Amino acid sequence: MSRAGIDAIEIWTGKLQLDLPRTFAPVKGSDPQKYLKGIGIEYSSLPDVYEDIVTMGANAAKQLLDKKELAPADIGRIDVATESSFDNSKPVSTYIAGCLESVYESNFTHANKGERKFACLSGTQAIDDAYNWIQAGRHRGKPALVIATDTALYERGDPGEATQGAGAIAMLIDEDPDIVSISHSQGYGSADETDFLKPNQQFPSVDGKRSVQVYLARMREALADYESVAGKTHPDAFAAVPFHTPFPGMVRKAALLGYRHTIRNTDIEDELASDIGTQPRRNEFDSNSEFDAEMRTYMDGLKQTEAYQEWYADRIEPTIQFARQVGNWYTGSVHIARYSALHSAATAGDSLSGEQLLVGSYGSGAEAEIHVETVQPNWKSAINSVTFAESLASRYDLSFEEYERIHDVHNAQKETEVEPFTNPDGEFIFTGWGRMNERRYEYRPCQSGNAS
Numbered sequence: 143m144s145r146a147g148i149d150a151i152e153i154w155t156g157k158l159q160l161d162l163p164r165t166f167a168p169v170k171g172s173d174p175q176k177y178l179k180g181i182g183i184e185y186s187s188l189p190d191v192y193e194d195i196v197t198m199g200a201n202a203a204k205q206l207l208d209k210k211e212l213a214p215a216d217i218g219r220i221d222v223a224t225e226s227s228f229d230n231s232k233p234v235s236t237y238i239a240g241c242l243e244s245v246y247e248s249n250f251t252h253a254n255k256g257e258r259k260f261a262c263l264s265g266t267q268a269i270d271d272a273y274n275w276i277q278a279g280r281h282r283g284k285p286a287l288v289i290a291t292d293t294a295l296y297e298r299g300d301p302g303e304a305t306q307g308a309g310a311i312a313m314l315i316d317e318d319p320d321i322v323s324i325s326h327s328q329g330y331g332s333a334d335e336t337d338f339l340k341p342n343q344q345f346p347s348v349d350g351k352r353s354v355q356v357y358l359a360r361m362r363e364a365l366a367d368y369e370s371v372a373g374k375t376h377p378d379a380f381a382a383v384p385f386h387t388p389f390p391g392m393v394r395k396a397a398l399l400g401y402r403h404t405i406r407n408t409d410i411e412d413e414l415a416s417d418i419g420t421q422p423r424r425n426e427f428d429s430n431s432e433f434d435a436e437m438r439t440y441m442d443g444l445k446q447t448e449a450y451q452e453w454y455a456d457r458i459e460p461t462i463q464f465a466r467q468v469g470n471w472y473t474g475s476v477h478i479a480r481y482s483a484l485h486s487a488a489t490a491g492d493s494l495s496g497e498q499l500l501v502g503s504y505g506s507g508a509e510a511e512i513h514v515e516t517v518q519p520n521w522k523s524a525i526n527s528v529t530f531a532e533s534l535a536s537r538y539d540l541s542f543e544e545y546e547r548i549h550d551v552h553n554a555q556k557e558t559e560v561e562p563f564t565n566p567d568g569e570f571i572f573t574g575w576g577r578m579n580e581r582r583y584e585y586r587p588c589q590s591g592n593a594s
Contacts, residue, residue, distance in 0.1 A: 146276045147323035147515065148269070149285065149316040151481055152206035153530040154198045155468060156187040156293070156308035157564045159537040160545050166304065169542045181304055182390025182462065186469035187537065189293055189308045191551055191562040192571040195226045195234060196583060198310035199291035200241035200570040206287070206312045207242070209527060214239070215248035218284030220255045221271055223264035223473040225340070226292045228554075228581065233257035237581065238289060241570045245585050258473075261338065262386055263505025265290035265311075265473035270511075272315035273324050285316035292472035295552055297345045305389045307469025311477045320524040321484070322499065322515035329368025329512040331360040338506035344554045353506060354392065360510035361385075361396055361502055365403060368512040377404045381487070381497035381517070383457050384479035386504040388470045390462040393479075396502065397458045398445055410449060418443035460486035467534055476503045484517070484525045495519045538563045565589075 160166055162183055163174030177183055189198065199222060207213065222235040235255040243249045258264035258271070265288070272286035291310035296302040337353035340346050369375055383400065385393045405411045406421055421440055427433040444450055461479040463486060471478055480501060487494050494517040504510045540548065540563070550558040568588030576582050 143277060143326065144317050145319065145323040146273050146315065146317050147319040147518070148313050148321045149319040150206055150210050150314040150524060151321065151477075151528055152202045152209065152312045153478070153481065153528060153533075154202035154205070154310045154312075155530070155533050155537065156189040156193060156198065157537055158188040158190055158540050158548060159534075160186045160188060160306075160540050162186065162304055165540065165542050165545070177304060180391055182394075183305060183466055183469050185467050185537075186304075186306045187308050187467075187471075187534075188306065188540070188545070188548055189552060190538070190564050191548070191560055192566055192573075193308070194552075194572050194581070195224055195228075195291040195293055195310070196237045196241065196581065197570045197572055198308065199224075199234065199289040199312065200238045200583070202291070202310040202312035203238060203242060203287060203289055204245065204570070206314060207246075210314060212285075212314075213246050213248040214242055214250045214253070216284060217250060217253050217287050218281050219253050219272065219275065219286045220250060221258055221268040221286065221288050222256070223258040223268045223288070223290045224292050225259060225261050225264070225472050226294070227257060227259070232580070234291070235289075237583070241583050241585070260509060261505030261507050262388070262472045262475055263503050263509055263511060265475075265477055266501075266503035266511055269313065269315055269324070270328070276315065276317060285314050288313045288315055290471070290474035290477055292474060293552060294470045294472045295345065295549065296348075298546075298549060300345070300348070301350055302346070302348055305470045307471045309468060309471050309474060309478075311471070311474040311481070313477065320518055320520040322480075322517055322521070325372070325514040325516075327368065327372040327513065329364045329366070329371065330509060331363025331365075331367060332509035333360065335506070335508040337508060354395065356506070356508045357386075357388075357392065357504055357510075358396060358399055360504060360508050361512075362399060362403065364502070364510035364512040365400060372514070375404045375500065376408060377401055377410065377453055377457070379498060380457060380500040380514075381492075381494050382461055382480075382483035383500045383502065384461045384476055384483055385458075385502040386476040386510075387462055387465040387479050388475065390465050393458060393462055393465075397454055398441060398450070400502070401450055401453060402441060402444060414444070414447055414449060417447065464530070464534075476501065480515075481525070481528070481530070484521060485528070485531070488522045488525045494521060
């Protein structure tokens with residue numbers, strides 16, 4: 143079986159930003175630390191008037207194709223993962239393909255196109271599809287283009303409003319990849335849940351407390367399932383552990399549970415026993431309530447240990463740095479976490495070649511997937527070529543009144559005319575609707591001399 147995985151990455155952020163502690167919090171009458179320390183998000187990325195899931199996805203894809211010196215005819219399939227789709231029939235991949243074909247001399251006529259939906263998990267599922275397609279030998283030597291693109295907006299006043307975000311990440315899936323190869327083994331945890339859903343509506347219905355519980359339960363199941371086929375995991379075996387990150391505060395919970403699970407029956411548990419005891423086992427207690435109480439006490443102690451805090455700082459903290467700056471990108475979230483970890487390592491000059499990442503993806507409704515990725519020799523140059531940090535620094539900083547207006551623009555139930563806050567420059571833009579109510583796009587050539 144050949145190695146297959148992620149060969150290249152490009153990222154496009156919504157061109158506006160909302161400063162949560164300094165702009166959002168004062169209007170809401172909230173403590174800024176609620177966002178900085180609690181939720182863990184400083185800025186949300188939001189789309190300008192002329193941006194949507196198609197433009198962001200197409201712009202990220204164009205950057206990737208140009209960097210790899212590829213044309214549409216070189217691509218064997220395009221899979222778009224989104225939970226922000228605006229059409230129940232025509233997939234977003236066809237819109238993005240149309241955008242790209244308008245600026246290249248070749249086309250995607252013979253590329254398989256599709257749209258994946260399973261809440262935030264579908265970006266990983268689309269990568270799985272491409273991986274399987276390659277391993278089955280059906281790819282004709284061509285790579286797949288996977289694009290995760292979303293505008294994660296909530297109703298005004300909803301608790302989720304502080305976790306909003308918008309952006310796209312394009313990934314090239316190929317044999318002999320430059321960034322990471324993907325493990326054949328996977329683990330799943332899945333159940334019929336109603337923690338987060340959009341039944342024929344733009345803004346989600348969310349049971350917040352239930353959603354946290356479901357996320358953690360499915361992750362725990364997926365890790366156990368992965369171990370059933372790949373063997374016991376150990377926390378020191380992975381250079382980083384990127385989780386789906388709806389907000390960094392959620393990852394803090396998942397990381398502690400994951401660490402507790404992976405140290406069970408290991409030297410680490412033995413070394414910590416003198417300070418906090420060994421982990422409670424269910425068969426040692428007469429009732430679930432007694433077991434749960436003891437486990438909470440153990441977890442409180444584990445969280446305070448130097449061993450856990452050092453592991454968290456090394457393996458988890460680097461994965462959430464960009465989530466703090468952009469908010470939740472739904473299908474792109476875990477892929478931003480992976481990029482964040484690799485970017486942090488590249489900036490620090492770390493040598494990760496041959497090291498492994500334990501990747502935890504999740505989608506409400508609900509399913510989690512665990513798999514392992516191995517960092518490849520050319521990872522650092524591939525990561526250093528991504529200009530995501532620079533694009534974040536150039537976002538337009540919204541006032542609260544401007545935020546209200548842009549939120550209304552992207553609210554499908556409102557008709558709001560607002561002038562753009564930024565000028566499109568070397569990018570695809572949304573221009574309006576066609577005769578069948580289809581969305582229409584065009585490429586706005588670069589005017590400033592900057593690379594698009």
